[in-house]
Amino acid sequence: MDEPCIKNYLADSPPSCVRLEIKPHFEALNEQEKRYAHHISRAAYIGTRITLRQVSPESPYIYDFIISLYEACKGNWKHAQDKANISDRDLQGFLEYAAQFLGNCGNYKSFGDSKFVPRSTPESFQALASISPQSKRIFDKIEHHSLFASKDAGLMHLGYPEEGHLSTYYPDSPDITKEEITEIGDFLEKKGFLIENTRLRKLSNSGDYDILIASGVTHPPPSDSDAGDVTEWELEGKLQGKKLRLVFGDHQEEMAKIALEIKKAKQNAANDTEGNMHEEYAKSFATGSLKAFKQSQRYWVEDKGPMVETNIGFIETYRDPHGVRGEWEGFAAMVNQERTRAFGKLVESAESFIPKLPWSKEFEKDKFLSPDFTSLEVLSFAGSGIPAGINIPNYDDIRQTYGFKNVSLGNVLAAKAPNEPIPFIASSDLDLYQKCRDGAFEVQVGLHELLGHGTGKLFQETSPGEFNFDIDNPPVNPVTGKPIATWYKPGQTWSSVFGPIAASYEECRAECVAMVLSCEFSALAIFGFGDGTQDLDGPAGDILYIAYLQMARAGIGALEFWDPKSRKWGQAHMQARYSILRTFLDAGDDFVKLAYTQDDLSDLTIRLDRSKILSHGRPAVEKYLQKLHVYKSTADHQAGTKLYHESTHVDEWWGGKMREEVLRRKTPRKVFVQANTVLEGDKVVLKEYEHTLEGMIQSYAERGV
DSSP: OOHHHHGGGBOOSSOEEEEOOOHHHHHTSOHHHHHHHHHHHHHHHHTHHHHHHHHOTTHHHHHHHHHHHHHHHTTOHHHHHHHHTOOHHHHHHHHHHHHHHHHHTSSBOTTTOBBOBOSSOHHHHHHHHTTSHHHHHHHHTSOHHHHSOOSSGGGGBBSOGGGTOBOTTSTTOTTOOHHHHHHHHHHHHHHTOOOTTEEEEEOTTTOOEEEEEEOSOSSOOGGGSTTTTOOEEEOOGGGTTOEEEEEEEETHHHHHHHHHHHHHHHHTOSSHHHHHHHHHHHHHHHHOOHHHHHHHHHHHHHOOSOSEEEEEEEEEOTTSTTSOSOEEEEEEEEEOHHHHHHHHHHHHHHHHHGGGSSSOGGGSOSSOOOOEEEEEEEEEEESSOOOSEEEEOOOHHHHHHTOOEEEEEHHHHHOOOTTOOOTTBOHHHHHHHHHHHHHHHHHHHHHIIIIITTOOOOOBEEETTEESSOTTSOOBOTTTSSBOOOOBOTTOOHHHHHGGGHHHHHHHHHHHHHHHHTTOHHHHHHTTSSSSOOOTTSHHHHHHHHHHHHHHHHHHHGGGGEETTTTEESOHHHHHHHHHHHHHHTTSTTSEEEEOOSTTOTTOEEEEOGGGIIIIIHHHHHHHHHHHHHHHHTTOHHHHHHHHHHHTOOOHHIIIIIHHHHHHHOOOOEEEEOOEEEEETTEEEEEOOOSSHHHHHHHHHTTTO
C-alpha cells in the first residue's frame, strides 16, 4: 500500500482514553452483590481471547506481546525504552497503538471494522521485543504484514473472504463463498440448529465443512447437544454430496473457565430466577447448547429490577459479514436508581407513544410487553466495544412472547475526553450543542432502545399452515395499499431473511423511531425537559434541535466508515445515520443544508432550520420509517434491500471530496479504562486505573486473562 493510503489506517495519536467511573455505585452494593458482580466480570473478561480470535488471526499474539512487555518492564515504560534504545516518539507510538488495540480488543476497529496500524517503525517494535526472551518469542509469531499494513488493501477490512477481506468467522477458508455460507445457514435453519456461537470452516482437501461450536467440552452427551446424537449431516441442494461435521470445543479452554465462573456467580445470586439463569448459562457455555442459552435469556427477561445487571454470551452479529454469528461479550453493571425512575416513566407511557408511529395497529405486537428499562453504571464490559444502550435478547420468538429489556449505560454516556473538538457544528450553535448534547443523546438512546427495537410485529407462518395473522383477510400494506403478500416462513428469522443488511437496517429503523418520537414534547418532559407543552424555542425545543443536529453531524461523520475501494459500509449504526442525514437533506425547503464557501469544504458546517423540524424533518423521517418498518414486518427482503441500498448509496461527491474532509477533521474514538475487582477471602476489592495509555495497559495486564 502507498503512503497516502496507509495514512488513513494509522492508529489514533493519541487515542482518547476515558475512565468509566464506578466506585460509588460499586461500594453501595452489599458483599454478596459484590461477589456476584466479581464472578460475572471474571467470566466476561475470560472471554477476551475469544473476541481476539474472532477479530483476526494475529490479534491473540499482539495481545500477548503487549502484556509480555508490560510484565518484562513491570509497567516502567521508560525502563523498556532505555533497554530497547528507542526514541520517545517510537515509545509513544507503541503505547498509543497498544491502548487502541486493547480498547478495541483486536487490531481492527470495533466501530468500522478497518485495520489500524502502529505509527512507530517495525524496527522499534523489534527492539522492544528484544527486552525479554518471552516478548521475542511472541513477536516472532506475528507476521510483519499482520501487525503493520497489509500489501493487499482488501485485508485492511473485515468482510467476506471471497471479496478479498478478512473474517475469522470462516477460519482457514480463503475460498469459501457467500453462496456456501448461505446454503449451510439455510440447511441448519431447517434443522432448527442455531449458529450464533459457531464458526464455519471449509476443508481444503475434501470440500466438506466443519461447524465449530464454542463449548467447554469436546463431546457433550446427546441429551445436552442441540443436535442430539447427530455428529455429521449430509448436505442438500447445491452442496449435495458434501458433509457438515459438528466439531465441539471451539475456544474450549476459555469456555470451560467461563462456565466455572458462572457457577460461582450462581452461588451469589439474589433469587431463584437469577440462579436458574446462571444454571442455563453454565450449561450453554459448557456444552455449546444455544437452546440452553435461549432459556437463560427467558430467565434474564423475568429478572426484573436486579441490583446487579448482566448479560453474557455470543450476542451481537455486526462483525460477521453474513450477519448471523455473534461476537463474545459480557457485562456487569450497577443500577442507577435515580435515572432508572425516569426510564420507568417512559415505559409506563410507551403504549401512548406507539400509535404516533407511522403504521397501523395490525403492524404492531398484539400486546406491548412492558420491559425492564434501567440506567446502568458499568463495572465491566468485555468485548470489542461498549455501546451507549442495549436492547436484548435478539431472539424474535422471546421478544414477541416474553419481552425484552432495555438498558442505558450512564457512565458510558457521561464519559468525555477533555477539550474534545466538535467538527461541522456552526460557531453560533456550539454553546447550545455542548450544553444539550448529553441530554439529547440520552433521549435518543432511550427512545431508540425502548420504542425503536421494542416495537413492531413480524408476520409469520409459525408452523406449516399456522399464521400469527388472518391469512384469509391479511392486513393492508400502507406502502402499496394492497394486502400483504409476503411473511416469514417456518424457521425463518429476521436476521436469516435480511442477512448482511439486517443489523444496520434495524439500527436505522430504531434511530428513525427516536427521531420521530423526540418530536413529542410529552416524551421530552419524561426526561426532565419542559412541561410537555410544544415549544420549539424553550428548553425542550433546545433538546429537540440538538437531537436533530447531532444526528445530522453523525451522518456526515459516518463517511469515515465507508470504504471507497470496496464501496462498502463498515459500521451498522453509521450506515444508518448517513441514510437519515440524506433523508433530512431530501426533506426540502432547505430544512437541512451543508454550508461552505471553500472548494475543499474546509469551512463546511451544518445548517438546520429549527422552525422546520416538525413541518419538514419529522414527516420526511416518518415516510422513510414506514417503509423500513413495513418491509421488515412482512419479510419483504427484496423491497427492503433495494430501499436501504439506495438510501445508503455514496456517490462521487460524498465518497470523494466530502469523505476527505471528514477524515481530515475526524476525532479519535474513545477507549474506556475499566476497573478490576479482586477477591480477597470473601470480600471483593475494587481497583481503578488512571485514564492514560499506561493505565489502559496496566488494567489489562492485571486482569490476568
